[in-house]
Amino acid sequence: MTPLDALLAFGAGLVVAVVTTPVGVSGAVFLLPVQFDLLGVPSPAVTPTNLLYNVVATPGALLRHHRTGALGGPLARRLVAGTLPGVVAGTLVRVLLAPGDRVFRVLAAALLLGVGTWLCLRGRARPAPRRAVRGGVLTGLGAVVGLIGGLYGIGGGSLLGPILVGAGMTVAVVAPAALAATFVTSVAGVATYGLLSLVVDGPVGPDWVTGLCCGAGGLLGGYLGARLQPHVPEAALRVLLGLLAIGLAVTYLVRAAAA
Template sequence: MSPLTALLAFGAGLVVAVVTTPVGVSGAVFLLPVQFDLLRVPSPAVTPTNLLYNVVATPGALLRHHRTGALGGPLTRRLVAGTLPGVVVGTLVRVFLAPGDRVFRVLAAALLLGIGIWLCLRIRDRPAPPRELRGPVVTGLGAVVGVVGGIYGIGGGSLLGPILVGTGMSVATVAPAALAATFLTSVAGVATYGLLSLVVDWPVGPDWITGLCCGAGGLIGGYLGARLQPRVPETALRTLLGVLAIGLAVTYLVQAARG
């Protein structure tokens, strides 16, 4: 990797993390076009590379949330209980069954587009009282997102955040839990891909240099984004999350159309 490419990877990780961390999204999924088109990371290596970005990038935001006392709680524990086994299953599916990305991207786009538009339309409404999701429901949601994360290289915050906020939870509650689940899920995913690379004949490991460069930028950006969160009104955070969900849906649709 040339110095210019490394700087591009660092800058992309920094910018994405600053924008997405306040709403509990690591931003790895928004790096997919950068990795494919600019950094030339091939598939399926882009999946563990994205997870590696999460491993390096999210501790900055988690440290900030820990210092403010926002990290932890039952929501985090329930999500992690589902995402950890889920990502292992997803990794095995990706390596041995290698499903196509198109169907997932179209379905995820439909889900995120609907949630994003709904969040944006509710900006002027009074916040609805949060729905009390039962523990098994949250854990089951985490498991599904973990499987998706293992297959497609996303930590899950981009899906968990809009869904949980859509139930009425505050962004301040959801963001630390979603980022913690993203981090632990990504650690398990990278470890699983690493172990599988020792027993299969085709390359399934991450592009370490790209992942570390993007992650270094994300580490700084994530800390800055977490510092910004308490200073941004809840309405603005919900608007940002809705816009990000719509933008991600459009990104998925474009990628699906390109095949």
């Protein structure tokens, strides 16, 4: 990696984390095109590289939330109980069934399109009435999100945050728990990919330099984003993220069709 590439990776992680952390999203899903197309990380190594970004980046935001006392409560534990086994399953599917570039672009486009549409709809809709979500439902949701996270290299916050807020939970409660689940499942995902790289041929393990550079920017950006959370207009931010995700999805589909 050249110094310019390292600076690009750091800057991308910083900007993405500042914008996405206030709504409980690490931003890994938005780094996919940077790592995949600009930095040349091959498939499927781009997935564990993205998870490595989460491992390095999220502690900054978690430290800020811990200092404010926002990490308390059972929500994070219930989510992690589902996301941990889910991310291991998703890792196996990614390496054994969908390792190719074209398939990955189509799958990533489907994820981005769904997340983007959801964010835009929730950004414009009125806040949902607050209601309790059962522990079993939270764990099951975590398992599904963990599976998707293992496939795409995201910790799951980009899905958990919008879903839980849409169910009536507040961003102040959801954001710290979603980021905590992202961190724990990303550690498990990187470890699983690392073990698979010992027995599977091809670029399966993470690109450590790229992941660490992106993560270093995300570490600083995540802390700053957590500090900005009380001052960010939530609806506008959701719409902005949604439009960005939809644009990236269209780009991936076009490139997959041309491949």
